[in-house]
Amino acid sequence: MIEISIQKKLTAALGEMLLDINTTINKGSLVTLYGKSGVGKTTILRILAGLLYPDSGKIIVNGDTWLNTTTKINLKPQKRKVGFVFQDYALFPNMNVKENLLFALNKGQNSSIVNHLIEIIELGELQHRKPDTLSGGQKQRVALARALVQKPSILMLDEPLSALDAEIRFKLQQYILAVHKEYNLTTLLISHDISEILRMSDKVLELEHGKIVRQGTPNEVFNHKELNAKFQFTGTIIEIEKQDFLFILTVRIGKDLVKVVADESEGAQLIIGDKILVSSKAFNPIIHKIG
Numbered sequence: 543m544i545e546i547s548i549q550k551k552l553t554a555a556l557g558e559m560l561l562d563i564n565t566t567i568n569k570g571s572l573v574t575l576y577g578k579s580g581v582g583k584t585t586i587l588r589i590l591a592g593l594l595y596p597d598s599g600k601i602i603v604n605g606d607t608w609l610n611t612t613t614k615i616n617l618k619p620q621k622r623k624v625g626f627v628f629q630d631y632a633l634f635p636n637m638n639v640k641e642n643l644l645f646a647l648n649k650g651q652n653s654s655i656v657n658h659l660i661e662i663i664e665l666g667e668l669q670h671r672k673p674d675t676l677s678g679g680q681k682q683r684v685a686l687a688r689a690l691v692q693k694p695s696i697l698m699l700d701e702p703l704s705a706l707d708a709e710i711r712f713k714l715q716q717y718i719l720a721v722h723k724e725y726n727l728t729t730l731l732i733s734h735d736i737s738e739i740l741r742m743s744d745k746v747l748e749l750e751h752g753k754i755v756r757q758g759t760p761n762e763v764f765n766h767k768e769l770n771a772k773f774q775f776t777g778t779i780i781e782i783e784k785q786d787f788l789f790i791l792t793v794r795i796g797k798d799l800v801k802v803v804a805d806e807s808e809g810a811q812l813i814i815g816d817k818i819l820v821s822s823k824a825f826n827p828i829i830h831k832i833g
């Protein structure tokens with residue numbers, strides 16, 4: 543469990559802003575920080591990683607104090623076991639993929655983790671290529687692998703997928719979920735993309751002006767304001783069929799399959815595997831007595 547209580551005065555676009563965050567994050571969960579630009583999301587990750595010092599506060603990770611401004615404990619970034627992936631890849635251009643990963647090893651660390659990461663992030667065919675010859679999505683896979691070389695306990699992802707197109711994004715999301723489970727990581731993701739958040743997160747922290755204004759499961763956080771529906775369910779798209787100007791989605795909800803009609807603009811944004819929330823404001827249900 544991560545216990546966070548941090549305060550820092552920031553200089554925001556419209557003047558001073560107090561970042562004041564109090565929350566707990568369960569070990570092994572994937573938590574998304576969501577909110578408009580400038581609300582303090584990246585700053586929270588930087589403070590957790592030890593790259594920025596708050597005015598006051600405490601960070602306790604699985605019982606270990608990383609930061610306590612009262613007792614002046616402040617673990618160095620290298621000691622915090624955090625893996626970071628940003629939107630820009632920052633790979634060493636003169637080294638090939640495998641060399642980039644090997645270079646990230648700690649002194650004396652067994653290098654078998656590099657081969658394991660190459661296997662689960664499917665970098666085998668790319669391992670001898672230099673970063674310049676890779677696509678954005680491929681570079682981001684390498685960046686993800688590199689962030690995991692030192693076996694961090696927390697993985698921080700600062701909008702790592704926002705520059706990628708929908709299909710590559712979906713693949714990257716699968717890799718992230720796979721390593722999140724495989725290494726029992728606690729993962730903090732910054733994302734603006736609601737379908738990505740619904741698909742990936744256990745919990746969402748919604749921020750406004752330096753404070754958490756809502757927290758809960760993605761459904762709890764997003765249902766109440768994006769939609770004001772009378773009826774709704776969540777499910778996973780398993781098939782998308784285009785018919786004239788409509789899309790017919792087959793959605794799995796628990797053990798059931800439901801066909802849902804989406805218009806062109808909705809359907810064009812969806813891909814198989816998307817977790818979606820379907821809602822209706824005024825519907826005409828067919829009712830059968832089952833008991």
Ligand SMILES: Nc1ncnc2c1ncn2[C@@H]1O[C@H](COP(=O)(O)OP(=O)(O)OP(=O)(O)O)[C@@H](O)[C@H]1O
Nearest residue numbers: 551552553554555578579580581582583584585586
């Ligand atoms: N070290 C600092 N000292 C003072 N102010 C800072 C510092 N770092 C960031 N800020 C300010 O704090 C505000 C929040 O920045 P932050 O990068 O955390 O926002 P964000 O929510 O991640 O935004 P975005 O989605 O655009 O990345 C910004 O106005 C920024 O200028």
